[in-house]
Every structure is written in structure tokens, then in C-alpha cells.
Amino acid sequence: MRIWDHTTGKVVVYNSSFQVSQGRCLAIVGESGSGKSVTCRAIMRLNTFKMRQSGNIRLNGVDLAELSEADMRRHRGRHLCLIMQNGMRAFDPSSPVGSHFRDTLWQHYGWSRSQITSRMAKAMGSVRLQDPVALMNKYPHQLSGGMLQRMMIALAIVLEPTLIIADEPTSALDTLSQYEVMEQLIALRAETGCAMIFVSHDLSLVQRIADDIVVMRDGEILEHGTTADIFSGTRHEYTRHLLEAKQRLNRNFSNRMGGLQHVDR
Amino acid sequence: MTIHRKMWSDKLTAISLTVIAMVAFLGICAPWFAPHSPEQVHMELRYASPSWQYLLGNDHLGRCVLSRLIYGIRPSVLWVLAALLVSLSFGGILGILAGYFRGKTDQMIMRVCDIMLSFPGYVMSLAVVGILGPGIQNILIAFVIMKWAWFARVIRTSVMQFAEADYVRFAKAIGVGNAVIIWKHILPVALPDIAVISSSAFGTMILQISGLSFLGLGIQAPHAEWGMMLNEARGVMFSRPELMLAPGLAIVIVVSAVNFCSDALQAALDPKLQKNTRKPLRGQGLFPAKPKGEEVA
Amino acid sequence: MNGYIIKRTLLAAPLLIIISFLTFALNHLSPLNPAEVVLRAQGVPQITQALIAETEAALGMDRPFLIRYADWLASCLRLDFGDSYITGTPVWSLLGPALLNTLKLTMVSVIAILALSVGLGILCALKEGRLLDRSVRGVSFFLTSMPSAWLAAMMIWYFSVKLDWLPTSGMDSSAGYILPVTVLTVSYAGIYFRIIRSSMLSQLYEDYTLYARACGLPERKITLRMLKNSMQVAVSVFCMAVPVILGSTVVVESIFAWPGLGALTVNSILGRDFPVIQAYVLVLAASFVVFNTLSDLINAALNPRLRKEF
Numbered sequence: 081m082r083i084w085d086h087t088t089g090k091v092v093v094y095n096s097s098f099q100v101s102q103g104r105c106l107a108i109v110g111e112s113g114s115g116k117s118v119t120c121r122a123i124m125r126l127n128t129f130k131m132r133q134s135g136n137i138r139l140n141g142v143d144l145a146e147l148s149e150a151d152m153r154r155h156r157g158r159h160l161c162l163i164m165q166n167g168m169r170a171f172d173p174s175s176p177v178g179s180h181f182r183d184t185l186w187q188h189y190g191w192s193r194s195q196i197t198s199r200m201a202k203a204m205g206s207v208r209l210q211d212p213v214a215l216m217n218k219y220p221h222q223l224s225g226g227m228l229q230r231m232m233i234a235l236a237i238v239l240e241p242t243l244i245i246a247d248e249p250t251s252a253l254d255t256l257s258q259y260e261v262m263e264q265l266i267a268l269r270a271e272t273g274c275a276m277i278f279v280s281h282d283l284s285l286v287q288r289i290a291d292d293i294v295v296m297r298d299g300e301i302l303e304h305g306t307t308a309d310i311f312s313g314t315r316h317e318y319t320r321h322l323l324e325a326k327q328r329l330n331r332n333f334s335n336r337m338g339g340l341q342h343v344d345r
Numbered sequence: 346m347t348i349h350r351k352m353w354s355d356k357l358t359a360i361s362l363t364v365i366a367m368v369a370f371l372g373i374c375a376p377w378f379a380p381h382s383p384e385q386v387h388m389e390l391r392y393a394s395p396s397w398q399y400l401l402g403n404d405h406l407g408r409c410v411l412s413r414l415i416y417g418i419r420p421s422v423l424w425v426l427a428a429l430l431v432s433l434s435f436g437g438i439l440g441i442l443a444g445y446f447r448g449k450t451d452q453m454i455m456r457v458c459d460i461m462l463s464f465p466g467y468v469m470s471l472a473v474v475g476i477l478g479p480g481i482q483n484i485l486i487a488f489v490i491m492k493w494a495w496f497a498r499v500i501r502t503s504v505m506q507f508a509e510a511d512y513v514r515f516a517k518a519i520g521v522g523n524a525v526i527i528w529k530h531i532l533p534v535a536l537p538d539i540a541v542i543s544s545s546a547f548g549t550m551i552l553q554i555s556g557l558s559f560l561g562l563g564i565q566a567p568h569a570e571w572g573m574m575l576n577e578a579r580g581v582m583f584s585r586p587e588l589m590l591a592p593g594l595a596i597v598i599v600v601s602a603v604n605f606c607s608d609a610l611q612a613a614l615d616p617k618l619q620k621n622t623r624k625p626l627r628g629q630g631l632f633p634a635k636p637k638g639e640e641v642a
Numbered sequence: 643m644n645g646y647i648i649k650r651t652l653l654a655a656p657l658l659i660i661i662s663f664l665t666f667a668l669n670h671l672s673p674l675n676p677a678e679v680v681l682r683a684q685g686v687p688q689i690t691q692a693l694i695a696e697t698e699a700a701l702g703m704d705r706p707f708l709i710r711y712a713d714w715l716a717s718c719l720r721l722d723f724g725d726s727y728i729t730g731t732p733v734w735s736l737l738g739p740a741l742l743n744t745l746k747l748t749m750v751s752v753i754a755i756l757a758l759s760v761g762l763g764i765l766c767a768l769k770e771g772r773l774l775d776r777s778v779r780g781v782s783f784f785l786t787s788m789p790s791a792w793l794a795a796m797m798i799w800y801f802s803v804k805l806d807w808l809p810t811s812g813m814d815s816s817a818g819y820i821l822p823v824t825v826l827t828v829s830y831a832g833i834y835f836r837i838i839r840s841s842m843l844s845q846l847y848e849d850y851t852l853y854a855r856a857c858g859l860p861e862r863k864i865t866l867r868m869l870k871n872s873m874q875v876a877v878s879v880f881c882m883a884v885p886v887i888l889g890s891t892v893v894v895e896s897i898f899a900w901p902g903l904g905a906l907t908v909n910s911i912l913g914r915d916f917p918v919i920q921a922y923v924l925v926l927a928a929s930f931v932v933f934n935t936l937s938d939l940i941n942a943a944l945n946p947r948l949r950k951e952f
Contacts, residue, residue, distance in 0.1 A: 121852075124856055126852060126855055126856060153858050153860065154858060155858070156855065156856055156857065156858035157856065157857040157858030157859075160856075162852075162853065162856035162857075164849055164852070164853050164856075165849075166849055169848065169849035169850060170849050170850055170852075170853040171850055171853070172850045172867045172870075172871065173850070173871060174867075174870050174871050174944065175870070180853075180854065180857070183854075183857075183859055184857040184858065184859060187857075187858055187859060187860065188858060235857070459657075460657065460660055460661075460664075463657055463661065463927070463930055463931055464661065464664075464927050464930065465885060465889040465926055465927060467886075467889050467890050467892075468889040468922070468923060468927065469923070469927075471892065471907055471911065471919075471922075471923075472665075472919060472922075472923040473668075474911060475907070475910065475911040475914075475916075475919040476668055476671055476672045476916075477671070477672065477673070478672075478673070478674075478914070479911065479912065548787065552787075552789055552790075555789045555791070556789060556790065556791060556892070556893045559789070559791040559893060559896075560892065560893060560896055560908050561908070561912065562908065562911060562912075572789070572791070575791055575792060575795070576791075578795075579791075579795060582795055582798065582799060583799070583803050586795070586796075586799040586803075589792060589795050589796070589799075592792075593788075593789065593792035593795075593796075596788075596789045596792065597784075597787055597788050597789070597792070600787040600788075601783070601784060601787040604783065604786070604787055605783075608783075
């Protein structure tokens with residue numbers, strides 16, 4: 081796949097390809113600006129019209145790149161589900177969050193209002209949100225980022241997609257909510273058995289959730305391998321650099337904290 | 346000086362800047378450029394078509410249209426600019442004080458601004474002219490009175506962002522005087538914002554003064570002013586519509602050039618407009634949550 | 643929400659009082675003595691000191707300033723703005739019908755401006771950077787740089803004189819509305835179009851739009867959501883459009899001989915008819931405050947964040 085900026089002619093992501101199979105989780109790591117988010121949006125064909133892309137995106141034998149816009153829209157949400165970075169900004173600020181769920185589920189499944197509410201309530205319960213029906217009637221600004229993040233996960237549970245794309249789902253959260261959201265993501269995988277693309281720059285999170293890792297820098301894939309391989313013996317200078325930086329930080333942190341042995345979550 | 350370069354690199358902006366500079370130069374040196382006296386009446390040349398001697402023809406009193414146009418730059422553009430600068434410096438000083446010192450000073454100045462801004466600008470210009478009597482100097486006074494609050498408000502918002510910046514805090518902490526901080530650290534960074542609002546106000550003011558002169562409330566005959574020339578041409582609008590052409594086009598050209606520069610300036614300063622990323626960064630300072638009459642009028 | 647309504651409405655009251663005071667005080671800044679103006683207007687041949695004193699007493703000018711202000715304010719509330727210096731008739735009998743005429747013109751224009759700028763603003767925001775967007779922006783840019791007097795004159799010359807389609811002036815028939823409304827719309831729609839377009843555009847790059855799209859919502863629904871959010875800016879701007887246009891019809895009224903506020907004001911300014919000018923300023927400034935309050939209230943109703951705070 082290749083992505084470039086139509087107006088400036090600048091190539092954002094060079095020829096890169098990867099695959100995720102059923103039930104596995106692929107992590108894309110890299111520093112900011114390395115093309116991770118653009119890649120995710122390209123899979124869903126959601127980049128602005130200035131960004132052009134070429135190449136194939138295959139999902140269960142269907143080439144998403146060749147679908148019509150209307151077919152693509154049917155795939156979004158139903159087969160491909162996105163979990164955004166910032167929950168606080170992901171919902172329409174002038175409507176209750178429930179209206180988004182209703183619109184989405186009605187669009188894909190045509191369920192009735194009460195059906196949607198009961199299914200959503202169940203899913204929200206499973207991501208440990210208390211009093212789901214009341215929460216659905218709240219406006220986004222009345223809820224916390226972590227809650228909204230979990231609501232997106234709950235929606236994903238109900239949608240039962242083939243592939244979930246989580247674009248830095250935890251980087252806007254505080255440590256505690258981060259932990260909870262990670263728990264829910266792991267549970268979500270276990271529950272639905274779907275494939276997942278997990279974008280992050282936090283290697284400790286990646287280590288916990290991912291089966292395979294793709295390392296990106298400046299729009300190029302540097303390395304591709306299973307989590308164990310990459311963490312135990314990377315072949316690439318840059319990946320080693322990332323890993324070391326992480327470890328150094330941790331070592332530093334544990335040294336400062338004195339007795340604590342291992343702070344890596 | 347990247348802003349400078351960005352603006353010049355755009356052809357249309359460069360043309361606009363050149364137009365404005367040329368108009369200003371023509372206006373200042375009007376006596377040398379105008380081929381005739383703008384007020385000399387030649388009854389035998391009434392409504393004469395353009396000729397080599399009178400390039401744009403003659404008006405209803407046989408006066409040279411081109412000369413009147415050139416002399417008209419002074420009240421239509423240069424005096425407006427002067428009024429703008431006076432209003433801007435007054436509003437700017439208050440805005441900087443309010444934004445920098447905050448607290449009581451800020452509150453007091455902003456209360457007064459709120460009251461001033463709750464008066465509709467155009468109506469108040471009319472009112473001031475109504476009370477003081479028609480005449481260009483009264484319109485200019487009205488402009489100064491009506492516009493400063495708007496400048497103060499916008500500049501305050503802009504200054505506030507910078508007054509909280511770390512380097513300003515640092516300067517305060519090591520005991521640099523307030524006046525020095527404002528002069529050296531606040532004013533230079535707030536200047537781009539000030540340039541944007543003043544340039545957009547400039548275009549509106551040129552239009553307003555031509556409107557008021559058109560109504561006969563501005564400059565008094567026989568002096569030349571573009572709005573006044575429109576007013577004079579209006580009497581023969583049905584038989585000699587071409588007389589409206591020259592002053593009208595002059596206004597359109599100058600105002601478009603000013604507006605264009607204002608837009609280009611804003612684009613050069615606003616990272617959002619160049620890259621189309623997400624949030625407006627500087628734009629928010631320029632358009633407070635609720636645009637009031639002044640800005641749209 | 644109720645608390646906010648009361649609070650915001652109460653906030654408008656002191657502002658109105660200050661405005662009325664300034665309006666009243668403004669007249670006393672005039673270099674001319676009102677008594678002299680009255681006498682001149684009545685065509686008194688010889689203005690003597692005694693006559694001036696007599697007229698001053700008749701106008702109540704000999705009483706203290708604050709008492710006169712209180713009296714004036716009290717009568718203003720009953721729509722009694724005094725008598726015109728020139729015609730000697732009550733100001734309201736001049737102002738009322740003129741206000742009504744201008745209001746008619748304003749309302750039609752505001753509706754036209756609203757339809758045009760919202761429609762084009764949304765369309766251009768959705769087609770950002772394409773030919774349509776660029777050409778509409780170019781045209782609107784050019785039109786906003788035009789003096790409305792000139793535009794009006796050109797239109798009269800073309801449509802009324804050359805083609806003889808439309809009347810040049812007056813408000814006798816509905817055809818008389820076409821030209822003045824067009825001129826006002828053309829001169830002001832550009833400004834509002836830009837506001838709507840940029841507020842729609844800022845929604846376009848919001849995360850919620852991306853998420854809604856990622857969830858497979860149809861474009862129509864997403865546009866509707868964007869519209870709802872961008873309307874928060876637009877509603878207050880359009881509320882203010884009513885008093886802004888109300889105060890800006892002067893030139894257009896003058897050129898189309900529309901018997902409204904503008905014509906009345908210009909004549910009063912030229913004739914130094916202070917009570918009329920005073921009433922005009924007061925009515926318009928008050929309408930500014932009222933609409934400003936209204937727009938804040940509508941905004942609060944639309945914006946759940948504000949609703950929570952109060």
C-alpha cells in the first residue's frame with residue numbers, strides 16, 4: 081500500500097504491506113508522524129481527499145480498495161471497527177452518546193430502539209460501566225475520557241466486526257483508565273475472537289496485547305515479526321533503539337522509586 | 346521574516362500590496378501626479394468624454410475626473426488609515442494593559458469595551474455625525490470612538506496567550522520591568538494578530554466612509570472624495586452612468602486589495618489554513634465566541 | 643437553564659440603562675444649542691437672546707441634567723420621544739412607520755441572506771478546495787469589497803433603465819423589494835457565508851466526524867450532525883444579523899428612495915433634528931442589546947455544555 085499527499089506530492093507511507101489473521105492482534109509501533117494513523121485510516125478509506133492511496137486492502141477475500149463508496153460504508157462499522165484515540169472528541173458534542181449508538185446500530189442491523197438499548201446495556205455492563213442506560217442519555221462532556229473509550233469498545237462488542245482498529249486508544253488517558261481500557265480491549269478480543277490492529281508507541285502495552293508487531297518509521301515498515309521475536313532479538317537498529325529507550329526509562333523509574341522491582345505494567 | 350516571504354511568494358498578494366503602496370504614494374504626492382486642479386470648473390467641458398488632456402473625462406461641472414480621483418485618495422484612504430492608526434493605538438494600549446496585568450485593570454477596561462461594543466457601530470457613526478454635524482473629520486472621530494473597543498478586545502485575547510508564556514514568566518521572575526517585557530516580548534509576538542484585525546477593519550472603514558460621503562454626510566463639496574464622487578454621479582445616473590464607473594472601481598480595487606492582504610496575512614499566520622490539520626490555533630483569538638456587530642457590520 | 647435565562651436577561655437591563663444615558667448625553671456634546679436649532683427650523687427671522695431663553699424654557703432645558711434624563715427615559719418607555727424640531731410632530735409618528743418599513747426590508751433581506759449563506763456555506767465546506775468552493779469564495783470576496791451604493795446604482799442602471807424590468811424605487815409593489823433586497827443580500831451574504839463555511843469546516847476535521855464515518859453512518863446523517871454543531875456559531879451570528887442589517891440599510895434606502903429609518907435619519911442629521919436622531923440611536927441600540935441577549939439564550943439552549951454550567 082502506498083499513500084501520498086495529493087496537494088504536496090509528498091509520500092506519507094511508502095510501499096508497505098502486512099496482514100492480520102483471524103483472532104490475532106497486530107501492533108503497529110513507531111514514533112509520532114511515522115504514518116501509523118494514516119495507515120489505519122487508509123484501511124478504512126477515511127483519509128481526506130487530499131490524501132490519495134493505492135494498493136490492495138483485502139478483508140476475507142474482498143478488496144476494500146475496489147468497493148464502491150456505498151459498499152465501503154456498509155463495511156465500516158459492520159466489518160471494520162475503529163476505536164479512536166480521544167474519547168472526549170469522538171462523540172458528537174451536541175447529542176447524547178446514545179444517539180450515536182442508535183444511529184450506528186440501526187444503520188447496520190436495523191434493530192428497534194429497545195433492542196439497541198438492551199444490547200448496548202449488556203455490552204456496556206461487560207466493560208464495567210455502571211448504570212448504562214443513564215450513561216447513554218448523557219452528553220459527551222459529562223463523561224470522562226476513559227468512560228467514552230470503554231463505550232466505543234462496548235459498541236465494538238455489539239457490532240461484532242471482523243477487524244478492530246484501535247488507534248492509540250490509551251494515549252489520551254491517565255494511567256488508571258489506561259489500565260482499565262487495556263483490560264477491556266484484551267477481553268474484547270477474547271470475547272469476539274476478531275482480528276485487531278493496535279496502534280501505539282507504548283511498547284509495554286504492545287507487549288501485553290499483540291501477537292505480531294510491525295515497526296514503522298517515516299512511512300516505511302522497518303521490521304515485521306512476532307512479539308516474542310521482536311522483543312527477544314530484534315534485527316533492526318531502530319527497534320533496538322526504541323526498546324532500549326523504553327527499558328532505560330523503566331530502569332530509571334525503578335531506581336528512583338527505590339524498592340520497587342519492576343514497574344512495567 | 347518568513348511571514349514576509351510567504352506573503353510575497355503569492356502573486357495575487359504581491360499585486361495587492363503593490364496596489365496599496367501605489368495608491369498611498371499617489372495620494373501623498375497628489376499635487377505632482379494630478380494633471381489638473383481637482384476643483385477647477387470648466388463649464389464648457391461638462392460631461393466631456395475621455396480625451397488626451399482629460400484621461401478619464403470630465404464631470405457635471407467639467408472638472409477633471411482623474412485629478413479628482415487622485416486627490417480623493419487622501420480622504421478616502423489616507424485619512425481613514427490615520428483614523429485607524431489612532432483608534433488602533435488607543436485600543437492596542439488598553440488591550441495590552443488589560444491582557445498583561447489582568448485582574449481589576451482588565452475587568453474595568455473590558456466592562457467599558459462591552460458597553461461600547463453593544464452599540465451598533467454603523468448606527469453610532471451616524472449618531473456622532475448627527476450630533477457633531479456632517480463632515481469628514483467628524484466621521485473620522487466617530488470611527489476612532491467606535492472602533493477602539495473592538496481592537497482592545499481582540500488584542501487583549503492575543504496578548505493573554507503570550508502573557509502566560511514561560512519566557513514571559515521567566516523574564517518577570519528575574520525582575521525585568523513590565524514596560525520592558527511588554528515592549529520586547531509581548532508587542533512583537535502580538536503584532537501579527539494586530540496586523541490582521543487592523544487590515545480587515547481598514548477595508549470595512551473605507552467602505553463605510555464612502556457610504557457616508559455618498560449620503561452627503563461626509564466631506565463637503567467641492568472637495569473630492571470617492572463616495573462624494575459617486576453621490577455627484579448619482580444625479581445623472583440615468584443619462585451618464587459611466588461617471589459612476591471610475592470612483593466605484595477605485596473603491597472596489599482598493600478594498601479588494603486590502604481584504605486580500607488581510608486574508609493572506611491571516612493565512613500566513615494561521616497554521617490551520619496552510620496545513621488543514623484540526624483545531625484552529627490562532628483563529629480563535631481573532632474570532633471570539635460570538636461575533637458582534639462591529640465585526641460583521 | 644431557567645436560572646441562566648433570568649441571569650442573562652437581568653444582565654441586559656443595566657446595559658440598556660447605560661445605553662440610554664449615553665444616548666441622552668450624546669446630544670449635549672453638540673456644538674449647537676438645541677433652542678437655536680428649533681428656532682431656525684421654525685424659520686424665525688431674528689434669533690434674539692430672549693427668544694433662545696424662552697425656547698430653552700419651553701424645551702425644559704433649564705432643569706438639572708439628571709432630572710431631564712429621568713423624565714426623558716420615563717417618556718421613552720411610553721414610546722414618547724418628544725417632538726421633532728423640524729416638523730413639530732411627535733417623533734414616534736415619524737419613527738414608527740419608518741421603522742416598520744425598514745423592518746420589512748430587513749426581514750426579507752435577512753431571510754435571503756440566511757438561505758444563501760447557509761446553503762452555499764454548507765455546500766462549499768463539503769466540497770472544500772474544489773472548483774465550486776473556489777469560485778463561490780472568489781465571487782463572494784469580490785462582492786463584499788463593493789460599496790453598496792455603487793452596486794445599487796449599477797443594478798438600477800441595468801435592470802431598471804436598460805432592461806426596464808424592475809422599478810427603480812419605492813415599496814409600492816413586491817417588485818420594488820427585489821433590487822434593494824438583492825443589493826443588501828449581495829453585500830452581506832459574503833460575510834455570513836464565510837462564517838458558516840469556516841464553522842462547518844472546523845466540524846469537518848473534528849474527531850467525531852471521523853468516528854461517525856468510521857462507524858458507517860451515511861453522509862447525510864453526518865452532515866446533519868455537523869450542521870447541528872456548527873449552527874451554534876451560526877445562530878448567534880444570524881440573530882445579530884437582524885439589528886446589524888437594520889442599522890445598515892441607510893445607503894440602500896437612500897438610493898432606492900425607501901421610506902424607512904435610513905432616509906429619516908439622513909434627513910434628521912442634515913436638519914439637526916436631535917430628538918429624531920436620539921430616538922433612532924436608542925431604538926437601534928436597544929434592539930442590539932435585545933437580540934444579543936436572545937442569541938445568548940438560543941445558544942445556551944443549543945449547547946448542552948452551557949446548559950450545565952448555569
